[in-house]
Amino acid sequence: MRIKTEAKRREIIDAAALEFGARGYHKTTLADVARRMGSSKATIYNYYKTKDELLAASLAEKAIPAAGALLSALAGNERFECRLNDFAKRYLAMHTSQHAVSIQRLVVAEKIQARQIIDAIEANAGPRLWPAVAACFTEAQAAGALREGSIDQIVYHFRALLSDLPYRLLIGSIDGVSESIVDRSAEAAVECILAAYGAR
Incomplete structure (x- = not known):
């Protein structure tokens, strides 16, 4: 054995x-x-x-610690806006890294069955990220930091706002990003969410 x-x-x-x-x-x-x-x-x-299992494991090797850091950004006693900004900055830093962009390009260029790979990563990476974000938004609503409304809709809009910068890197419309660009993009996404759904 x-x-x-x-x-x-x-x-x-x-x-x-x-x-x-x-x-x-x-x-x-x-x-x-x-x-x-x-x-x-x-x-x-x-x-x-299988080779699929091996690819998923190699991606999960990076995803697990990154997911842990993102989840920790949502926890704590700081104001909701501060935690959301911290999460957004960490999320964009992770998704605009050279490693993340090269993996996304590999999946697209090689026409890999992305759903199968994503499922395998999520199975290995512990708590799923976006349900944790939804739970954070639900708590913010209960505390009065967000207006009443569909949590799924708020999460969808937040995720869409955070996808612009990684997408532009993926398709090559920009060559790279600085830390200040990541920070500004994260702050803009949070500002949009709070402008649309924040308590008035």
């Missing part, structure tokens, strides 16, 4: 990330990943049964 170790799992993940980045998803094989590790496919199969 083969013994699984965290060190070996990380070695597989690191090798897979390099191969996916160099060859693309469809051209990468588990044999390529094994060769980069100086190991065998049997070792990889002991941890991941």
